[in-house]
Amino acid sequence: MSKNKKGKLFVVTGPSGVGKGTILADFFKNNKNGVFYSVSMTTRKPRPAEKNGVDYIFVSKDEFLKAVQNDEFLEWAEYSGNLYGTNKNTVFEKLNAGINVILEIETQGAKKIMAKFPDCITIFIVPPSIEELESRLRGRNTESEEAVQKRMNAVREELKMLDKYQYNILNDELQSACCKLQSVYEYEINHEE
Numbered sequence: 001m002s003k004n005k006k007g008k009l010f011v012v013t014g015p016s017g018v019g020k021g022t023i024l025a026d027f028f029k030n031n032k033n034g035v036f037y038s039v040s041m042t043t044r045k046p047r048p049a050e051k052n053g054v055d056y057i058f059v060s061k062d063e064f065l066k067a068v069q070n071d072e073f074l075e076w077a078e079y080s081g082n083l084y085g086t087n088k089n090t091v092f093e094k095l096n097a098g099i100n101v102i103l104e105i106e107t108q109g110a111k112k113i114m115a116k117f118p119d120c121i122t123i124f125i126v127p128p129s130i131e132e133l134e135s136r137l138r139g140r141n142t143e144s145e146e147a148v149q150k151r152m153n154a155v156r157e158e159l160k161m162l163d164k165y166q167y168n169i170l171n172d173e174l175q176s177a178c179c180k181l182q183s184v185y186e187y188e189i190n191h192e193e
């Protein structure tokens with residue numbers, strides 16, 4: 001890789017519970033060098049297994065809004081009653097250092113990134129069905145009934161955007177979805193415009 005070659009920006013999106021986190025955990029197990037997961041800031045409360053600074057930077061609403069005022073975000077959005085945002089400086093630092101960056105964000109944020117970075121690579125993870133999606137979300141056992149309802153209410157709108165993304169990966173059989181993400185990644189990092 002030449003010294004001034006920039007990293008590529010990947011956006012992984014899709015409805016809550018579709019398996020984005022699971023697929024990316026597998027991806028990062030197999031890809032340790034040259035690629036960076038952008039840890040977002042959120043006002044959502046941490047789930048029992050989540051670690052501050054690893055899964056998210058967990059902050060109060062005031063802290064988040066201060067970061068908005070200070071122009072710290074590349075994009076941010078309200079989703080299901082909580083605020084989520086991508087740190088601008090970190091992403092630019094990595095891309096400028098030739099490191100590829102992966103954002104795992106919801107669809108409003110993905111739209112903003114696509115407008116700002118026309119060359120970003122967008123991947124939408126598709127559920128096998130809405131019923132299976134709801135069953136996964138409930139099976140994860142991390143959301144209250146109200147939060148499950150809010151997340152499910154967003155799904156039909158999110159699925160309408162399917163054809164706006166460069167890649168759709170169906171997450172039916174997990175290993176097959178993981179292999180597809182790996183193939184997309186390898187193709188894109190070896191492919192020059």
Ligand code: ADP
Nearest residue numbers: 016017018019020021022136140171172173174
């Ligand atoms: P997201 O990050 O998109 O919200 P998760 O990765 O947390 O979704 O996955 C939601 C739930 O679905 C988890 O309990 C996960 O283990 C499960 N899951 C993910 N992919 C599959 C799959 N292909 N088949 C069955 N269950 C899956």
Ligand code: 5GP
Nearest residue numbers: 040044076077079084085086104105106109
């Ligand atoms: P969760 O609460 O399940 O962790 O995340 C809810 C949704 O917010 C998921 O679709 C996740 O991808 C998305 N998300 C996480 N971080 C960000 C971010 O920085 N910006 C945006 N727009 N969405 C995010």
